[in-house]
Amino acid sequence: MTPVSIVGPDGGEIALQGPTRLRILEDGSTTAHRLGIAEITIAPHVAGPPQHRHGRHDEGFYVVAGTARFTVGEETYEAPAGTLVMIPPGAPHTFANESDEPVVLLNTFTPDLYVQYFRDLREMVASGAEPTAGQIAGVMARYATEPATTYSAGPDTLPGLGPPEERR
Secondary structure, eight states: OOOOOOOOTTOSEEEEOSSEEEEEEEOSTTTTTSOEEEEEEEOTTBOOOOOEEESSOEEEEEEEESEEEEEETTEEEEEETTOEEEEOTTOOEEEEBOSSSOEEEEEEEESGGGHHHHHHHHHHHHTSSOOOHHHHHHHHHTTTEEEOOOOSSSTTSOTTSOOGGGOO
16 A cells, blocks of 8 residues: 655655745655646746646646736636636646745646656756756657647647637
């Protein structure tokens, strides 16, 4: 039997530090890799990653504190504390904190595939050189993720998902 996992307020694994801090709470080892969970804390006035899309996992964001701004394709949503945002595979998305207060998000990955991306990114940053966009895209590709450059149905849209307006 897999032991119960309890992660306290000072526990977990810090994968990213700085204006955006990411703490891995569940790396999939307790859930047979069905679910990964992270806590993301974003400092005021910090942009998130460029829009990107995941090919093999759903991503969820529960806003614990503050108000996050989510951009999904060409649409923008304000998400105050208490809001849940679920991003299906193939949907281009990003998030940011445009407010004067920190934002805290509970982030889920089903399955846990993307947790290792943050560990790999941490190692790139720890090497001392600022990672280039191309290097980051290379790491993303290992986890079925790519930068999003178009936002409607087209050649780079994953089959079966349809245009963004049909994903709501």
